């Protein structure tokens with residue numbers, strides 16, 4: 001008897017995912033889909049607004065990684081005021097970088113310690129009562145405390161650069177509205193343990209080591225779970241180094257061949273298309289050169305470490321070499337290795353934050369530049385979850401007439417579907433009953449991509465899910481909720 | 483005129499001397515202009531105009547006082563029921579709420595919009611009234627409508643705003659049962675939020691139907 | 699000296715003949731909240747936030763002259779609550795998304811909302827559909843945030859003294875309009891001045907945006923009214 005399984009989180013408005021898996025009469029998976037509700041209201045909402053509002057407005061419309069939106073919009077606005085994307089003053093560019101790496105640091109710390117580590121520490125079949133951040137806090141107190149404080153550290157950096165921990169105003173078209181005072185700087189450099197940057201780097205290194213150790217003991221899970229070949233896309237620095245704030249667009253295929261060769265992201269429309277599918281609110285981006293079927297790609301930590309040639313800070317570079325050696329220099333296609341990549345990025349962010357703090361440019365007074373006005377601007381950044389595209393057009397009165405955003409989670413739409421499909425094939429197929437452990441594996445697969453969906457930010461075991469079982473004629477056979 | 487002020491003053495009440503021209507309109511057999519002595523009972527006026535079966539009488543135009551049957555003994559004069567001349571008879575077949583709505587529409591229409599309480603307040607007051615008459619009100623809404631009305635009266639710049647909540651406030655006082663019958667006592671709060679309506683614009687923008695994509 | 703003697707909330711005050719309650723209060727170091735009032739402009743009495751009580755009557759302090767022996771009530775709970783509800787009416791009447799508004803931190807409406815610790819307005823949001831309109835080369839008029847205070851109508855003039863802005867329509871439809879030709883002649887400086895005069899984020903000089911960082915804005919450190927209230931204590 002054919003079955004249809006629906007996994008549906010209850011939250012609706014902020015965006016939520018739903019998974020449906022169809023099985024045929026013999027219990028084999030015939031189709032799996034990850035549905036995402038995403039109201040793209042902002043495209044209308046920003047119509048007529050002055051362009052300088054974009055960095056502050058758009059960060060609110062998608063609230064989970066506001067700094068990324070803030071900066072991507074600011075970069076687009078830089079182009080509009082005629083200074084982008086390479087023309088900012090050193091103080092402005094470095095303040096923005098500091099803001100961005102601060103956000104990377106806090107987001108990656110949050111994701112690993114609060115959202116991902118319970119899966120790893122306790123396993124998908126563990127009692128939900130302990131398999132959550134409270135469980136981590138009880139059993140691995142130091143890890144939980146580090147997670148909280150690292151997140152706080154990143155947020156304090158954001159506060160000092162953007163003016164607020166969430167939804168600040170720091171980046172403005174053509175620059176930044178403040179520099180970093182010496183007191184602010186010293187509060188990060190010289191504060192007593194643990195709230196100083198050296199301790200943070202130390203903890204980040206500890207997190208990488210923790211993961212490597214865990215990997216050694218759980219190779220089957222980490223290497224095998226939801227692994228599948230794919231293309232990978234991200235910004236890289238012009239010299240091929242890892243860079244979250246600025247660079248050129250590069251994509252590689254599953255074997256490491258460059259399929260997008262360091263192109264100017266302002267022409268992204270020439271390279272990236274978006275497909276609409278009737279069953280999902282979220283579009284499916286693809287590389288035009290490869291077409292709709294084969295052009296899908298992954299973004300995020302895993303993709304970034306696949307596209308980049310090196311990491312421009314010493315500790316992270318050392319870890320990068322270990323990481324790369326594991327796949328013999330080839331792209332890494334293992335879903336759960338995103339956690340490893342994310343932690344290397346965490347370490348890198350800590351190192352970059354320190355470099356920036358030591359840079360006297362941050363106390364510079366030249367904050368703003370202005371050039372020849374343009375009526376269109378594109379801005380990209382590497383958000384914690386992957387490449388983020390912002391594109392605006394304005395009229396002669398400075399009002400926005402068109403906005404297009406491709407958010408990281410949209411870029412990862414197909415990969416998340418693939419990951420869910422893998423779980424359906426390998427875990428759910430031919431099983432007489434759906435257990436909580438199986439549902440958790442669906443969740444783990446989605447969560448590895450750190451999607452910015454409200455349901456996904458619930459700790460594991462807390463994600464509201466509903467499972468429905470249908471027979472071939474669409475009759476409901478079973479319904480499971482958690 | 484030729485009989486002099488002394489004669490004129492003999493009529494009426496101590497503080498409201500003489501006579502008054504009243505324009506009686508609404509649900510009565512003989513609407514028209516009546517010259518009566520101040521101090522006339524509403525009851526007697528209704529008798530003259532042929533509107534004894536009225537459920538309510540609005541004395542003093544939209545901004546005046548709306549009285550119920552039990553108060554028809556009251557007198558038309560400055561001490562009791564002052565009026566600029568307008569008396570509107572509201573017959574038994576009418577929905578009194580509808581009349582109040584109309585009065586509020588009149589004020590909203592007439593507000594010059596200069597000052598905040600009259601411009602914004604009356605619209606809010608009317609919406610609140612609509613909430614109550616549509617059966618979505620609670621006891622708390624009755625308290626609120628009263629206090630909002632008082633604010634508008636106290637804070638408005640001119641006579642219009644200072645009297646505009648009267649149709650609501652005086653009926654709330656004189657026809658309390660009618661309001662109380664409308665409100666729900668089983669609930670403290672009834673949401674006016676309609677999810678489908680709220681996301682309609684966003685959904686149509688993307689060309690998607692909420693229910694379809696959701697239950698596919 | 700024939701000064702007029704009167705009291706505000708029991709405090710003995712003195713006024714020059716002809717002074718309004720507002721002017722006299724200021725001279726005596728007493729804060730009366732207000733929104734449409736602007737130093738140097740003729741009072742309009744439109745926001746009604748400065749309403750005070752004298753005996754049983756309510757009047758706008760910005761337009762009412764002081765009289766000998768007046769006993770003025772100002773900061774008293776029921777009046778303050780009515781003022782707060784006016785602020786709330788203004789919030790629900792327009793569309794005020796403070797977090798994305800460039801006037802945030804410099805906005806008098808927002809500052810009063812903070813003063814009155816407004817969390818959620820008691821009134822339902824009206825979500826009117828309003829537009830952003832370009833006003834000449836240097837200004838935008840954000841109708842969503844306009845509170846009809848008429849400061850621009852009173853204060854924004856061309857170099858030869860003609861009023862650029864006017865108020866059209868009535869009731870809830872009342873809105874600010876402007877003369878296109880006169881607006882076209884407004885200089886960048888005049889635009890900046892107009893923006894500074896507007897109590898809210900409705901008149902925006904182009905490209906200023908979020909130039910002032912959080913922490914350095916007008917009301918970040920000193921809440922509205924504190925310049926009087928600090929002195930008093």
Ligand code: SF4
Nearest residue numbers: 794796799805898899
């Ligand atoms: S104008 Fe003032 S109250 Fe309105 S949104 Fe802007 S800051 Fe908030």
Ligand code: SF4
Nearest residue numbers: 844845847848850896
């Ligand atoms: S635009 Fe500003 S100054 Fe003019 S009426 Fe509106 S709020 Fe007042």
